[in-house]
Amino acid sequence: MRLLGGMNRLGLSLAVAGAALALGLGGSAKAAAPRLIMITGEPLAGRVLISGGDEVFELYGSFFHAKPVDRSAAEGRRPLRLGLFWDNALWEPYVREGRLAELRPGQANQVGWFYPAVGEMAALVNLSGYGTWPKVANETALRILEARGVPVRLNESNGNRVP
DSSP states (O other), X not given: OEETTTEEHHHHHHHHHHHHHHTTOOHHHHTTSOSEEEEEOTTOSXXXXXXXXXXXXXXXXXXXXXXXXXXXXXXXXXXXXXXEEOOHHHHHHHHHTTOGGGOOGGGOSEEEEEEOEETTBOXXXXXXXXXXXXXXXXXXXXXXXXXXXXXXXXXXXXTOBOO
């Protein structure tokens, strides 16, 4: 369904979320963040699923408080897939009922990309929708991702370039 001069519902949700984050709104703004964020792709052995509401909100918010860079900064680099699971009513039962293992990457409502740092190239995040992308992943994003076992830096010999 098209709304507001061609903006779809997901785009509108992202715009509202970005505005809420930019204004520094608290609890009510958390409803404007995805419920879950799933990270997949090589070199991860499996998937990383971030399901804690505060952690998801902090990570998602960090994406919007980052410096945009030219699109060419991501060209040819190997990304990890970010799956954003929007709609708390849909995904909360998976958290509450301990059914997170049932979730698959293809179920995400929005897809983005995280590019680990390599050599002199900074780590990047790229989401579609609201704002200018890609952006340099800031310290908050790197701290959260690294604490969850997501590689935030790759050495040049382990596959910076897309095969």
